[in-house]
């Protein structure tokens with residue numbers, strides 16, 4: 254593991270391939286000493302959605318302006334969500350309707366990371382999918398098959414269509430010793446609504462010693478692997494912007510990304526062992542005072558061939 258310094262803060266860099274499958278929050282100390290390495294120029298900025306860019310479907314002020322400015326800049330951007338109720342196509346349409354400029358590749362979801370995780374762990378194609386119809390239909394479009402009788406594992410998503418029948422079938426699979434995997438670990442979705450992490454706890458109660466084999470979304474490794482494959486960018490060239498310490502900021506800390514914790518009018522949460530690179534009052538401030546180039550996080554604009562990134566974005 255290597256540590257590197259930026260603006261007086263250090264963070265650990267971990268190779269995603271070395272990241273323990275069952276890593277739980279709590280092992281990263283952003284202030285730990287070690288070899289100091291400077292961050293390379295940032296190439297990709299990642300935004301959490303709920304609580305960071307919008308709340309209850311309403312964009313925070315200046316978010317459209319921020320995304321437009323990024324569109325014209327050398328920095329690639331991604332919209333990153335753990336929410337697995339809908340697939341990436343539905344998220345693309347939702348963000349488009351909100352007036353954000355984007356292409357399909359800009360949307361990165363735990364649903365896609367789940368498929369990558371299942372393939373890499375050679376789980377399936379038959380799995381029991383505890384999730385919404387849209388979650389199931391995306392997985393089926395990627396070659397997975399929802400099955401109770403032949404299930405190799407129980408996959409837990411954010412199931413807003415949960416029924417007692419589904420809980421019973423899933424419980425029986427856990428009692429039969431089938432492995433548990435999940436799209437993401439969040440216990441509560443902003444709203445608040447009970448989320449996948451609460452279901453994980455529910456099934457942990459079913460059988461003593463039951464372990465969750467793997468989780469796809471933030472702060473785990475599969476989402477990083479997806480980002481690296483899609484954007485051809487290393488974690489230390491990424492900036493993570495989010496409102497949650499235990500998912501967004503821990504995700505950045507786990508893999509050595511720069512991070513911005515955005516408060517958006519909410520009191521600063523407990524940081525625990527996590528040290529965001531910057532804590533920002535409002536997302537709109539990224540348009541000017543916290544614009545990555547103004548922070549010295551990207552190459553100055555004149556060093557980039559005009560339009561080269563823009564072509565990649567279009």
Ligand SMILES: [Mg+2]
Nearest residue numbers: 301303304496
């Ligand atoms: Mg959030």
